[in-house]
Amino acid sequence: MTNVADYSEKIPNNVELREDRRLQRALESWQPNFLNWWESMGPTLPTQDVYLRTAINVGRQGWAHFGHVAMKDYRWGIFLAERDADRRIGFGEHKGEPAWQKVPGEYRAELQRLIVIQGDTEPASVEQQRNLGATAPSLYDLRNLFQVNVEEGRHLWAMVYLLHAYFGRAGREEAEELLHRNSGSEDAPRILGAFNEETPDWLSFFMFTYFTDRDGKYQLGTLKESAFDPLSRTCEFMLKEESHHMFVGTTGVDRIVERTVGVMLEKDTDDVAGYGVIPLDAIQKYLNFHYSVSLDLFGGETSTNVANYYTAGLKGRWSEERRKDDHRLTDDSIMVDSLIDGDIGQTEVAALIGLNTDLRREYISDCRNGVNRWNKILDEAGLQRRLRLPSVAFNRKVGAFAGIEATPDGQKLSPDEWQRRKGEWLPTDVDKTHVRSLMRPVHERGKIASWIAPPRNGINNQPFDYDYVHLP
Ligand SMILES: [Fe+2]
Numbered sequence: 187m188t189n190v191a192d193y194s195e196k197i198p199n200n201v202e203l204r205e206d207r208r209l210q211r212a213l214e215s216w217q218p219n220f221l222n223w224w225e226s227m228g229p230t231l232p233t234q235d236v237y238l239r240t241a242i243n244v245g246r247q248g249w250a251h252f253g254h255v256a257m258k259d260y261r262w263g264i265f266l267a268e269r270d271a272d273r274r275i276g277f278g279e280h281k282g283e284p285a286w287q288k289v290p291g292e293y294r295a296e297l298q299r300l301i302v303i304q305g306d307t308e309p310a311s312v313e314q315q316r317n318l319g320a321t322a323p324s325l326y327d328l329r330n331l332f333q334v335n336v337e338e339g340r341h342l343w344a345m346v347y348l349l350h351a352y353f354g355r356a357g358r359e360e361a362e363e364l365l366h367r368n369s370g371s372e373d374a375p376r377i378l379g380a381f382n383e384e385t386p387d388w389l390s391f392f393m394f395t396y397f398t399d400r401d402g403k404y405q406l407g408t409l410k411e412s413a414f415d416p417l418s419r420t421c422e423f424m425l426k427e428e429s430h431h432m433f434v435g436t437t438g439v440d441r442i443v444e445r446t447v448g449v450m451l452e453k454d455t456d457d458v459a460g461y462g463v464i465p466l467d468a469i470q471k472y473l474n475f476h477y478s479v480s481l482d483l484f485g486g487e488t489s490t491n492v493a494n495y496y497t498a499g500l501k502g503r504w505s506e507e508r509r510k511d512d513h514r515l516t517d518d519s520i521m522v523d524s525l526i527d528g529d530i531g532q533t534e535v536a537a538l539i540g541l542n543t544d545l546r547r548e549y550i551s552d553c554r555n556g557v558n559r560w561n562k563i564l565d566e567a568g569l570q571r572r573l574r575l576p577s578v579a580f581n582r583k584v585g586a587f588a589g590i591e592a593t594p595d596g597q598k599l600s601p602d603e604w605q606r607r608k609g610e611w612l613p614t615d616v617d618k619t620h621v622r623s624l625m626r627p628v629h630e631r632g633k634i635a636s637w638i639a640p641p642r643n644g645i646n647n648q649p650f651d652y653d654y655v656h657l658p
Pocket residue numbers: 308337338341402428
């Protein structure tokens with residue numbers, strides 16, 4: 187095993203693919219299907235080349251190379267984090283045993299399912315974002331969009347590698363299916379709800395990369411703990427790339443808030459829609475929407491499947507090694523959100539059963555950091571107004587609160603009241619039309635759209651007015 191990728195191969199990799207001819211051939215025959223998918227379902231804006239980072243190494247330093255490349259020639263590769271030969275399983279009934287280098291027969295179906303679900307989200311987001319290039323607010327943002335897109339494409343490769351290498355024919359069939367399902371499709375939609383929603387504008391894109399890519403971070407964090415070592419190492423490296431996606435979301439919303447606040451102060455009004463920016467009310471509604479659909483991605487508050495995954499060692503907790511308990515959890519309990527006589531409350535359940543809740547709570551506290559950061563911009567401008575995360579009961583379609591409606595404050599509402607008032611909290615057609623009316627492309631070097639502030643820094647120490655993308 188080497189860290190440095192082999193780029194002389196058709197498929198760049200650090201898994202010594204050439205040592206396994208059968209696997210190499212299987213992946214090489216999947217490659218044209220992937221490229222067809224990229225051509226037909228990937229970014230629609232034609233470009234000459236884009237200033238992209240390409241993974242070349244999994245070590246601590248200098249893992250990526252930056253340069254202008256034509257997107258169809260991007261080198262999607264297979265990279266696993268370095269192997270720790272002594273790695274031991276950190277939790278569950280196999281705790282302390284050596285990590286698995288092969289898939290144990292008894293867990294084959296479950297592991298395959300976990301990999302397919304993760305894999306399905308990666309190309310889904312590329313599909314959701316495919317038309318955004320046409321309305322990019324700057325070349326800097328356009329480049330970031332494409333960077334996220336090519337890396338989600340690489341994450342698909344990461345999961346397809348595992349399916350091909352460890353799951354035989356069934357795995358190869360699943361790899362094909364990952365290209366056949368499409369976001370929002372009637373006949374063959376993506377597996378998870380949030381990945382069938384549209385990403386029609388850049389406010390949605392930044393909220394998606396903040397909230398929904400962050401869900402991805404937490405899912406990958408649990409798979410990084412897996413006893414199945416190749417899955418663990420794959421996810422560890424994906425997390426490295428993922429942090430840039432969330433940076434795009436965090437700073438994207440920063441820059442929108444900054445611009446809106448600037449105009450609010452200048453015009454001395456909250457009602458700034460007429461001045462070519464996005465009012466705070468609309469930002470809050472988009473936040474409410476993306477946060478609530480992302481909470482659904484964590485599944486029900488209780489789950490026996492997830493308890494079994496944990497006990498078997500397939501999927502751990504966020505920061506498993508930092509938890510101060512026995513890492514088996516057979517005698518522990520947790521309070522989970524639940525409906526009690528129809529009201530929003532909590533109940534105590536076995537810790538193993540409540541693992542989805544544990545993960546969702548880690549996620550929620552991470553989400554708060556962004557909101558605090560955006561609120562600092564409001565605070566420093568001397569404004570009273572604050573953004574906030576809505577209640578866990580708000581706008582949920584999965585879990586304990588799927589059957590009820592609630593305000594962002596967590597007050598239960600009747601279905602009628604919800605219908606009457608939901609436009610106060612979720613984007614209405616008026617909000618969406620306004621946001622979309624601002625989405626006019628700024629594809630000129632060094633220029634930026636009216637509704638967003640320029641970034642503080644460029645990419646890889648380049649200035650904001652760098653030629654990040656060459657259009658035809
Ligand atoms: Fe990803």
